[in-house]
Amino acid sequence: MIRLDMQEMKIGIFDSGIGGLSVLYEAMKTFPTEQFIYYADEVHVPYGEKTQEEIQGYVEAVVEFMLERHVKAIVIACNTATSVSVKALRERYDIPIIGMEPAVKKAIDLYGEKRVLVTATPITVQGAKMKLLVEKVDKHHLADLVALPGLVRFAEKEEFAPQTVSAYLKEALGERKWEDYSSLVLGCTHFNYFKDSFRQVLPEHVKFVDGNAGTVAQLGRKLQERDLQEKLPQSVEYFFSGIPCNEVQLHQIDRLLDRLKKMHDIC
DSSP states (O other): OOOOOOOOOOOEEEESSSHHHHHHHHHHHTTTEEEEEEEEEEOOOOGSOOOOOHHHHHHHHHHHHHHHOSSSEEOOHHHHHHHHHHHHHHHBBBOOEEEEOOOOOHHHHHHHHHHEEEOOOHHHHSHHHHHHHHHHOOOTEEEEEEEEHHHHHHHTOOOHHHHHHHHHHHHHSSOOOGGGGEEEOOOOGGGGGHHHHHHSSSSTSSSEEEEEEHHHHHHHHHHHTTOOOOOOOOEEEEEEETTTOHHHHHHHHHHHHHHHHHTOOOO
């Protein structure tokens, strides 16, 4: 296992693209005295349509980039990357590495009296980790899974027009007896940008569930366990596939964070 010198105080958060900004947004609200590095692997987005071998290579390169900057913890703000790589990374590195998984257990625990619709990328839906998760927590076979790869592409293009996205969702989700469902799991961080469009398609009683708050809470526990909390002026460094973001990209990030703020309270 590789042990690292905790000389720097920043937290690394990365995703295949801009979806993980929803996790960064949650982390910034929760930890106002921490400093962050955010890495969007825009060259290789979307991970959810790549092979496991390709994703493993991408993730290892991002982690090495983060470690060169001596981050004290890494959040894999991507369900797909977590399912493929988190176990091996934890075995290799002696720093907190926090992954994400679709919040199936949370949805079952909160709303398990009815069916739960779990949305994610194709590789997450089809992966062994998802199968094991559902088998473990879904004792009454209430969870249905559906892949929504189009939402990742919409998000990366900042295509948020409700009529366009809602039309895609109606087709992708198919005809369902929504009265049988209690909740919808947003199993990809990109999906948080589209709560307004989901709400146009879903009846009000179907609630949204995502893993962002739980992931950030786990980050907090790991920082506390290792006495790694800081009280510094909050800051974020942004990188797109290893390149510092330019002014145009920083304006894009500001727009996306503003949208996430608007989506946050839609439930």
